[in-house]
Amino acid sequence: MISQLVFAFLLIVGFGFFSFNISKIRKNISLGKPLDRSDKKAQRIKTTLLVALGQKKMFQRLLPAFLHLFIYVAFLFTSTELIEIIADGLYGSHRFFLSKIGWVYTLLISTIEVLSVLAFVSTLYFLARRNLLQVPRFKMSEMNGWPKLDGNIILYLEIVLLICVFTMNGADEALFLQGKSHVAGSGSFGFLISSFTAPYFFNYFDIETLIILERIGWWGHILVVFGFLNYLPYSKHFHIVMAFPNTYYSNLNSKGGFNNLSSVKDEVVKMFDPNFDPYATPTDENQTVPDRFGAKDVEDLTWKSLMDAYTCTECGRCTSACPASQTGKLLSPRKIIMDTRDRLEEVGQNKRIHGQDYNDNKSLLGDYISEEEIWACTSCNACVQECPVSIDPLSIIIDLRRYLVMEESKVPSELAGMLTNIENNGAPWQFAQADRKNWVEE
């Protein structure tokens, strides 16, 4: 009875704290500027199924794709086992579904066990990849400190979780063989891996130890799950949740088309309108002060860019595909996204503590991202193409450029010349528009 109460308490606290953190993140994302992504629902669902659930874009790189897939599928299947753990925890039952679904149960747990072995191997490989193998994109400066530790914590937790699963099933199998399991009767559960491992690893223990081991496995499993759940909102591992909404709301149009700023359009249309009176009192009652052009801080970005920031799992595929990054420039698209998330967390925290209008005199551009980084971008879309969870670092870079150029008139001098030429003679170079046809005769 006590253990049931403890379990119920942990369940409520576990999910309660998680929901609390989720609502904080929701609030932070909604600080962004509006953007309509409510169209093309069928196509969005299809994209989500292919890219998020189906991991389509992971398969650009085969080995990590398969290893990641093992962990991912193991996670999905183990989640179904959680339903039983919750049922057992609350009812004080043991293997709640065993008697109810019979051979389906054996099949399900066997599948989980096989996937868990694969996930175990994959996790060990990923640990080696992060810490021993020299993968350049895991060694970049933005990965120093917390991001590196975060990556390792996740993998260690996975190892602990998998060991718990095998301890639980192995010890229970050994008990059942001797007719001492909480399940009535005796024999083998017939689970693919534990029916094989139990005689080797668990037969040396006496009954009491086995019972304790089984409980350690069971409680360890669920505690790691609750811990993991509440670790997610603080970690890059949050991508397992955010990958779904983020691919759903991803840009479905051609990647080359940048958004047009309607505020700028309105200004330009007025400029060209001979009947427009700039001195007239505004008649439109809804007329408000125009937004800042471009983005200086996270609140100037669209909510989708902010959602991108929470979705990033810091894999660095964007950066390794980036032409600027490959040739030693300061730009790393992954850092752009990580900076956006870190700044958004800071802004959200400030608002909660000091009120909505608090200004800490810091901004995304300048305090996190430098001008040199954003001017290194060739807008080639390689980062957008690469991202397995449909993050778009390019739109943040362009919004930051827009702020620099239109609000602060800070533009590299050669580009200032180019822009003047476009305004004066309709070409980026200083050639007269009247000469546009000369090439025909040359």
Next chain:
Amino acid sequence: MSKLRVPTVKEMIDNNERPEILFWVGCAGSFDDRAKKISKAIVKILNYCNIKFAILGPEESCTGDPAKRAGNEFAFMMQAIKNIELLKGYDIQKIVTGCPHCFNTLKNEYPELGADFEVVHHTQLINQLIREGRLLLKGGGKFDGKKITFHDPCYLGRANDVYEAPREVLEKLDAELVEMKKSKANGLCCGAGGAQMFKEAEKGNKEINIERTEQAMEVKPDYIATGCPFCNTMMTDGVKFFEKEEKIKVLDIAELIANAADL
């Protein structure tokens, strides 16, 4: 070589004619000495196929692409609104561009501002002309059996998912089409996009066009084919950097086809 026939839209309308398609030449195609040759190759193909086309000539102006990528939405919007007004005034229904940047801007960024026309890139049009049998290639001419590799322009490939049209055209040359390790969606930028063409690169340890040229040289091509005047400049400079300009030629797909068809 017969004289190029390149009427302007205005001239056509004065003669009570209408162009089927507008050839949007672009700044490079109009003013850059290397890119002018690409414009001429496109015109040769259009003339040969008897396509009733026209250019805007002195009325053509920048689409605003480099301004927009450089963050100056005002300069972009001024260009866009003026251009759309002009194109609507002439009731233009279809445009072919000689440059993927113009292509992308006209196709993806103008419609929301009121534009309503079909836009194709010249490699798509050439592909269509070959498919329809209007442009006949009797083998690949001097490209027969040569090694050609295609460098995907970012604003044609990733930006607009046009990967096959240029390749289908190149296959008609009876040449050996070899892919670089990084091609199509994984292709590496030449370094010119996002207004980089008009500025010095930021500090780094290598120029992007040098990296890309190395990738092209790995497959030992006789020709590097491009579909963008800016990529052409970058790759040509890269080949010169390695002093390989005698061995590797950088040519636009339009030039390869015009040359093979003996136009």
